[in-house]
Amino acid sequence: MALKPVRPMKDGLVAHLPTDVRAALRFFAFFLGNGTLDVELLEGIDYREHLFTYGSDLEMVIAVFTNVLEVDDHGQTLNDGDAQYRAAQWIRGRCDPEYRVEPPFEAWETELHGP
Known part of the structure; x- marks a missing residue:
């Protein structure tokens, strides 16, 4: 299957997120929303009410996912x-x-972007 080229805008930025990135975001949202995000790590923890009640926690989950997500020159997700x-x-x-994140988060992983 041939990769659809990423269309750059005049200033060199991408006009739309590549298809692979959109798919990764869609699957992440699906797993997050139905309570199956990393079943082994989150076994027995129903995090949905907590995340969806307090918007800033959901905001941070999306920030961590998108900050860590890597994309190659062809718009394919790598990780x-x-x-x-x-x-x-x-x-x-x-x-x-009681849970300790290993390795601890680095500042760039939890950085919030935008206005």
Whole structure:
């Protein structure tokens, strides 16, 4: 299957997220929403009510996932499983005070972008 080229805008930025990135985000949202994000790490923790009640926690989960997600020059995701796992670690750390994230989050992983 031939890869659809990423259309750059005049300033060199991408006009749309590549299909693979959109798919990674869609699957992440699906797993997050139905309670199956990293079943092993989050076993027995129903994080959905917590995340969806307090919007800033959901905001941070999305930030961790998208900050960790890597994309190659062709718009293909390279580590969506790793990005999901780091997001799951953040969730577990918020829901389980005994859990320690290893390795600890670096500042760039939890940085919020935008206005």
